[in-house]
Amino acid sequence: MKSKWRARLRLWGKKRGGRMSGWWFIGSLGEALFFAAVFLLGVFLSSVLIAWQVMSPSTQVIKVFHGFWLFLGVSLSFAILGVVGFWYRVLKVVTSDEHREVIAQRRLVAEPAKKQTQKVPPPNIPDLRLFTDSPGGRLAYRLPSHLRENAGLVATGIFAMAWNAMIAVFIVYAAGTLFGSRSSWQLLLLLIPGIYIGVQSARLFFRSFVRTIGIGSTTVEIEDLPLFPGRSYRVEVVQYGRLVIKKISVRLVCEEESTYHFGTDMRTERVTVFSQEIATHGRDRIDWGYPLRLECQFCVPADAMHSFQSMHNAIHWKIIVDGEANRWPSYSRSFPVVVHPPQQPNRTSAAS
């Protein structure tokens, strides 16, 4: 039991054979916390040094080499190391290792030969290059995801770090005034709500972070793009993370989007006009290194409208993965695809 917890709390995961022996979940969280602490330490030390220098410029902080500047450099490097390490860890969670690896290797699976008609992209259809620049591991393309959740995570993280850094500086200043026998009680009182907001924002961020780590990323690979009405396509959905899934379902969805923009009035409306369940999977356990893989096939309806994009109106096709997991909130991730109009035989004259 003891060794199990030791393994779980190991800060740096260690590879043994084909899998991680440490608990990746705690490892990631631990690393993020470690780098956050390094960042705050760097900010704290820098603030102390600057406050000291400002308040009593006659004294030398440390009598080694260029005292003040040397230690300021060290403190700032702590802060930079912390921030870089922290974001590297966070970004590692929001884009999976495998994903980055596949992009680095490029084209594990041979891309389907470009058809003649694809040379000139049809007008008012989203650019296919945005969807095909990420090759898949098993099928031809890995679809890009709408990263709404991750954008929220990054925004919360930036706010938490900036706010806490600011509060750290004020704490140093307040401590300086306290020890310098000219204590500013107003500042100390003002710091209380500031510290509360800092703690709450850090808590919110780490809760979102834990949630992102726990549920893990979802990837969708597809055998070909663009899609054409009336044709069938294989798709593979992979759910990473460490959780017990109650239900996971994959849907093909067509959505109309209209934006009305006049003067100060701007409103966007979306409506789903087509939804078809491609695959569904019941209760299952997912662990790190053992993701859930769903292979399925779907057919784009023969009378389907193609993707469309103009300045204020659009028709989007997307594959949506909905998941329900034990102890985690339900989630929904969407992966846009492009449907082109049916290919027509070459015609030279008007229809009679």
Next chain:
Amino acid sequence: MSLFRKPDIHPPPSRNSNPFATRFFTPGTIPFYFDRVPPVQSIDQPSLCETLLEQQAIFEALLAQILSGEFRSQGELWDPRDSKLIPRDRSNRTKRCSCFAIVGPHGTGKSTLLAQLEHAILESYSHRSCQSLFLNSSSSSRQSLARALRLLKTSSICLIDGFEQLPKWGQTLCVWTAKSLHRKLIATSHVLPKGFVPLWNTQMSPEIERYVIGQLLNNVPAVESEDDLEQRSSNFKNRELLELLLKSEEWRISRAKHRENLRETLFDMYDWWGNRVDEILGNR
């Protein structure tokens, strides 16, 4: 002078057209409806203005007021803070002015009236240089101000929609520029900007709602009934449909929700039509 339908970029409405599509009510497509005595001296009957001639007369009076640059302080002013009309200065003095504002809450027809004025000025007074500018939230206030000032420098009659998008000091600068360069500036705003006189205070009323809906339902070719003399003689080709809509639960809920803003209700009615079109057209 024609009453003011802007050129339509669309093919004529088909049987499948939704009469509440934005193409049918975007500013400039439906003539503005004056439902009460305007704040000008030329018309002083305290009655609703129902006929086309009366509408035309009010509109021309407003236009004359702009072009002559004379303003009589009389009538009422919309106060968006209290959502009510307040009496203006009753001194009935005439003064010279160059900045006129169309004031009112969202979705009450400010842009419609402005588009109509632009059309009329261009059509009847094309020798004058007249240009319009739409300020929206997508541009920064600095960019908006630069565009507004450029417009004032190059045109003798400037129409600015969404004047409240400019910062207060920018508004003052525009008024000062208009006065010093002897320009006419007509703007829409939610509150009366400093240095402007109110040209018209837009507000919503059951008469205007009825008028707008009637105009929109005229775009439904399938519901025209040529045999019905009563319908043909009325303002609306399809009174039955109008009554059906005005009595619907969706209309009641939407009006209660959006209050002054008729535009939002028209969006709701788009869905109402889409959901009930088969039933509506089938019944006819």
Next chain:
Amino acid sequence: MIRLLGLQPTYMPGDTLEFEYRVTNIDDAAIIAVESSVCWVTEGKGTEDLGVHYFQRLSGNSLAAIDWSIAQRVACPLPSSPLSYEGKLLKISWCVRVRFFLSDGTELMAQQPFYLGTITREV
């Protein structure tokens, strides 16, 4: 009066759209410019979008050479998208449009809708 002739109600992507237009009861000398276009427009709950697929403007010397007693022919290959569509929030319609600009400042316009592809409703 402008008359559009020879238009089909439906074309398929890649087809060549061919039509003729003829103008009557107008003095040839009064015509200062003629525009013919093939375009699509959206209609619905959003702001309308317009896409011009084909556009030709005749004025000056090119206009002087035209004999208006005979119909003028326009031909253009149609693109593969956007297809005509009737959805919930938006519709996409195609049309052919001819405008005559006259010397007295007036403008005459004739337009005729057509379908590109078999009409697609929301699936």
